[in-house]
Amino acid sequence: MDFTLNGGKGYSKTESYDDEVTQGLTDHYRGVLELLGEDVHREGLEKTPLRVAKAMQFLTQGYHMNPEEIIRSAMFREDYQQMVIVKDIELYSMCEHHILPFFGKAHVAYIPRHHITGLSKIARVVEAFARRLQVQERLTTQIKDCIQKTLNPLGVAVVIEAQHMCMQMRGVQKQHSVTTTSDFTGAFLKNQATREEFFNIIGGKLH
Numbered sequence: 001m002d003f004t005l006n007g008g009k010g011y012s013k014t015e016s017y018d019d020e021v022t023q024g025l026t027d028h029y030r031g032v033l034e035l036l037g038e039d040v041h042r043e044g045l046e047k048t049p050l051r052v053a054k055a056m057q058f059l060t061q062g063y064h065m066n067p068e069e070i071i072r073s074a075m076f077r078e079d080y081q082q083m084v085i086v087k088d089i090e091l092y093s094m095c096e097h098h099i100l101p102f103f104g105k106a107h108v109a110y111i112p113r114h115h116i117t118g119l120s121k122i123a124r125v126v127e128a129f130a131r132r133l134q135v136q137e138r139l140t141t142q143i144k145d146c147i148q149k150t151l152n153p154l155g156v157a158v159v160i161e162a163q164h165m166c167m168q169m170r171g172v173q174k175q176h177s178v179t180t181t182s183d184f185t186g187a188f189l190k191n192q193a194t195r196e197e198f199f200n201i202i203g204g205k206l207h
């Protein structure tokens, strides 16, 4: 069995797939195509079940990542106590209700208390939680909780703005709707000025 989507470090560096899962998914997706009335033997579709099996594993690889470990792998003692903001982190996730994509941007901030983390690790935490079946609210809260738990900062702020294909391509079909979610801890919760500083920097109109 070859399954290194998770790498050894809590996140993926190479793309490879679990043979057993790939085979199972391929069989299921062949059945799905048949049920949709397709000819699974026509040239363009012959390899499609296998491609989808791999794509779905890629899109849900976050289940095999350990977001807390990602942060702990690059935690540094530092006495900087001002806001650190990583904004416009692009994210692609899948809504758990329809298994259709939702995508947009995450803005993440924290105010260190003795420890900082590698900036890329913030984006990797977003990735680890986004690459699962999700709802936007839970995704927002999980990112916040993970950073609060591992770094124990003075506060964490997470804002996600996303478009949901299940609202755009189907269902209510509102092509321009954008959903914004936010969650805060510590200083961002208690102090309106801190929250406003964050919103000003991410360029939001949310306050």
Ligand SMILES: Nc1nc2c(ncn2[C@@H]2O[C@H](COP(=O)(O)OP(=O)(O)OP(=O)(O)O)[C@@H](O)[C@H]2O)c(=O)[nH]1
Binding pocket: 095, 096, 097, 134, 135, 136, 137, 164, 166, 167, 170, 171, 172
């Ligand atoms: N709160 C929340 N809802 C979501 C998210 N992604 C999709 N949804 C919603 O999940 C809901 C599921 O509602 P249902 O009525 O069970 O499903 P449905 O019949 O397909 O609903 P419609 O999308 O309105 O056609 C819909 O309102 C979706 O818009 C998300 O991230 N957060």
Ligand SMILES: [Zn+2]
Binding pocket: 095, 096, 097, 098, 099, 100, 164, 166, 167
């Ligand atoms: Zn949906």
